[in-house]
């Protein structure tokens with residue numbers, strides 16, 4: 001019989017919850033102030049702690065710290081009021097299993113308890129297994145930034161926490177998401193990527209939740225949504241900042257209730273999905289402006305991982321260049337051996353606004369054009385030789401950035417591809433900036 005420690009200073013509520021959980025087959029002990037929490041945990045060996053976020057003598061974070069110091073794997077679920085949600089999210093970063101907002105329904109608390117107990121037994125079983133290895137498609141790099149990224153991936157992968165992956169376009173956010181999935185306990189199930197920037201608003205709900213045949217004009221067949229496809233696996237929401245407000249509401253509900261309802265169906269389906277999301281926007285700013293829901297932001301951002309731009313990890317350029325050279329040789333059936341010293345020098349000086357994707361493209365193109373055994377500077381694209389170009393990344397001031405974009409668009413006769421080239425950013429980043437500055441006409 002699983003043993004639960006319930007820490008709650010509201011005596012009436014504690015009694016009611018304890019009696020409900022006892023009826024459901026748990027062995028419940030109650031504590032009203034967590035004064036001697038370390039000793040209690042050491043002496044009794046609980047399977048789960050359910051604690052109120054605000055206790056008279058200490059808060060939930062302090063209780064969590066004390067518990068984790070004694071037993072790192074003991075799951076702790078926090079009970080919070082709405083106002084405490086940001087603190088609860090902070091607690092999850094420190095190792096709390098999850099939080100539940102008061103008032104909650106009986107089925108919600110039962111579901112959270114069974115998930116926490118399930119994860120605990122998985123963790124105990126895994127202690128005996130060897131650690132999972134990094135997939136070969138992931139090059140970890142050796143710079144300080146890369147090592148930090150690598151460490152965060154390893155730490156968060158085996159948990160069920162949602163992760164917000166931030167970074168400029170082409171830095172490798174999707175690769176990070178896939179690596180987290182492959183290192184997680186869900187690796188034998190699906191990884192389903194949804195490009196939130198590419199789905200038209202009208203069909204977004206059907207993409208996520210599916211639909212039944214005939215649910216709307218054009219629904220000629222049943223469709224399985226991404227949530228069901230990712231059940232017991234991972235869903236990856238790329239460009240999450242582009243979701244419409246309406247779909248954000250539906251997504252939040254699905255994540256909180258762990259249930260979805262296909263369009264046109266009356267039946268709900270239980271789903272167990274881990275969420276990874278990526279963005280190259282400043283989502284906090286989007287929250288402030290009211291474009292992105294704060295509650296959804298917190299749900300997605302239980303842990304955040306920053307993928308550095310390539311010019312912030314120059315030390316890794318050689319390692320990535322070799323990796324991309326090997327894959328270009330394999331896909332083009334060539335056998336180029338390496339790079340001339342001048343090429344490596346140019347690689348080191350260039351700003352790489354398109355990050356790893358740009359490096360990969362430059363190398364593939366150079367492999368195709370090379371006649372000798374080495375890549376020499378003659379086959380490099382002209383952009384690598386341009387120096388001192390006015391680069392948008394150097395501008396910190398939004399007003400200045402907006403003015404520069406307007407001027408460049410004027411100069412190119414509103415040709416966005418050309419403007420992006422002149423500004424040394426990729427088209428996707430330019431579109432995001434046009435949206436940010438309300439410049440889409």
Ligand SMILES: Nc1ncnc2c1ncn2[C@@H]1O[C@H](COP(=O)(O)OP(=O)(O)OP(=O)(O)O)[C@@H](O)[C@H]1O
Nearest residue numbers: 137138139140168169170171172173174175356357
């Ligand atoms: N750590 C890595 N090891 C090996 N290859 C990588 C790594 N990171 C990124 N890449 C390669 O770089 C390219 C860009 O990566 P990815 O598509 O993940 O970037 P992204 O940040 O998701 O881009 P976008 O914001 O445009 O969606 C891919 O071809 C990917 O294979």
